[in-house]
Amino acid sequence: MHVLRNGTVVDADGEREADVAVEGDGIVAVGDVGRGDAETDVSGRYVAPGLVDSHVHLMLDGRPDVATVQSESAFDHAYAAAANLRAAVEAGVTTVRDLGGPGTLALDAGRAVAEGRLVGPRVLACGENITMTGGHGHWFGREADGPDEVRKATREQLKRGADVVKCMATGGVLTEGARTGAPELTYEEIEALVDAAAAKDVPTAAHAHGKEGLLNAVEAGITSIEHGTFMDREAAAAMAAAGTYWVPTASALFDIVDNPDAGIPPSAMAKAEASAESFVTSFDHAAAEGVTVAMGTDAGTPFNHFGDIPGELEYMVEYGMTPAEALEAATVNAAELCGLDDVGRVSEGYRADLIVLDSDPTADAGAWTDPDHVFAGGERVV
Incomplete structure (x- = not known):
């Protein structure tokens, strides 16, 4: 089990301080998570859906x-x-x-x-x-x-x-x-x-x-x-x-x-x-x-x-959407359009498609560029 420790989880459901545990290709726990086989300290950063x-x-x-x-x-x-x-x-x-x-x-x-x-x-x-x-x-x-x-x-x-x-x-x-x-x-x-x-x-x-x-x-x-x-x-x-x-x-x-x-x-x-x-x-x-x-x-x-x-989110905000609305469009809305019910949120039971950002994407649509870490189906890519 790989734990992302001490970050702020942010998705269409809002923000919360929580650890995120990944096992295999899925998210197995969000919140107060026990010790993992591997851990990544993401203090001061934001854990968002891919x-x-x-x-x-x-x-x-x-x-x-x-x-x-x-x-x-x-x-x-x-x-x-x-x-x-x-x-x-x-x-x-x-x-x-x-x-x-x-x-x-x-x-x-x-x-x-x-x-x-x-x-x-x-x-x-x-x-x-x-x-x-x-x-x-x-x-x-x-x-x-x-x-x-x-x-x-x-x-x-x-x-x-x-x-x-x-x-x-x-x-x-x-x-x-x-x-x-x-x-x-x-x-x-x-x-x-x-x-x-x-x-x-x-x-x-x-x-x-x-x-x-x-x-x-x-x-x-x-x-x-x-x-x-x-x-x-x-x-x-x-x-x-x-x-x-x-x-x-x-x-x-x-x-x-x-x-x-x-x-x-x-x-x-x-x-x-x-x-x-x-x-x-x-x-x-x-x-x-x-x-x-x-x-x-x-x-x-x-x-x-x-x-x-990721620059598309900045265009959406430039033409009238809020950063939080752009986040929703690029995660849960797009996932629903694609017929996916296990993608778009940082939640237990969802696919471990996760990115770690330096700043809050609900405040700044530019936060999505240059992520610190990327996990696709539980595999670390960046």
């Missing part, structure tokens, strides 16, 4: 033009995924949800981590994202047209063991020729996807920037809206009423806007700049209507590196 990033792309490495990965082999993509997993877990991210990559890349990466062949966070994955022919992300997704094709494409991902099914409800910033907010898959196509996923009780996610595509997804029963760039009050109200999660991915947008003349394709830069103002107001609409927010970064997109994932 972060959960509910939107990443393991195949991407933050390069300015993501489309260039098309010329690379599956081996290149696997090496990128391995490096990204290591960078994420060393930054204190102990669970990631991959929302689109070629073939079974991310699903295989998840098995490799679970079996101890790779060091990294727990991986949940969708397999290939489902998009219309020529739609956003078509070059690494599963193209499908019409409800029957979409249903079959969904079942293919489920057969592979997908933990979530992802679709492209609208165009996007990084696909040449796609209009960012324009609907792509129809309501009927998204409804078929949701229905097929429900047969296996698997959650769904929709890339959606524009209002029409977003509302199509919400009405069809999608579990989470990714991005939600042009969300207005009506769209936010619909999401809140349906219990639809919002995964903002601020890092994806602003890591493009903040890097002009750095090799990002001009079309992507123009679309990102045109989206930025609307995106900021989305936070106001979501807060006013009580939309549940789960943290996600879209890590792997331009200059959006896996080692920088």
Whole structure:
């Protein structure tokens, strides 16, 4: 048994002075803990749950033009995924949800981590994202047209063991020729996807920037809206009423806007700049209507590196959330979205995904950067 001694535990349930005992991959006691086989003194520091990033792309490495990965082999993509997993877990991210990559890349990466062949966070994955022919992300997704094709494409991902099914409800910033907010898959196509996923009780996610595509997804029963760039009050109200999660991915947008003349394709830069103002107001609409927010970064997109994932919490605070709300979004909310009931809290019976921080993350969202210690499934990584 390994005991973290003399720290302040902080999670969505608040703060308390407590020791934390870890045995195997789980937390076995929190509070007044007896002597351990090994002990780490964390006096004056904060013991928090590992972060959960509910939107990443393991195949991407933050390069300015993501489309260039098309010329690379599956081996290149696997090496990128391995490096990204290591960078994420060393930054204190102990669970990631991959929302689109070629073939079974991310699903295989998840098995490799679970079996101890790779060091990294727990991986949940969708397999290939489902998009219309020529739609956003078509070059690494599963193209499908019409409800029957979409249903079959969904079942293919489920057969592979997908933990979530992802679709492209609208165009996007990084696909040449796609209009960012324009609907792509129809309501009927998204409804078929949701229905097929429900047969296996698997959650769904929709890339959606524009209002029409977003509302199509919400009405069809999608579990989470990714991005939600042009969300207005009506769209936010619909999401809140349906219990639809919002995964903002601020890092994806602003890591493009903040890097002009750095090799990002001009079309992507123009679309990102045109989206930025609307995106900021989305936070106001979501807060006013009580939309549940789960943290996600879209890590792997331009200059959006896996080692920088904790910076997403600072964006969330910059645009209106409190540090405590950001903590909740990045732990229990994201865990619930991912269907995990043993992640996101420092509590007996939970998985020993823990990070030790120098300062209080409920007072400063920047506290998450550069953790002193990281434990993933009970194994010390940092």
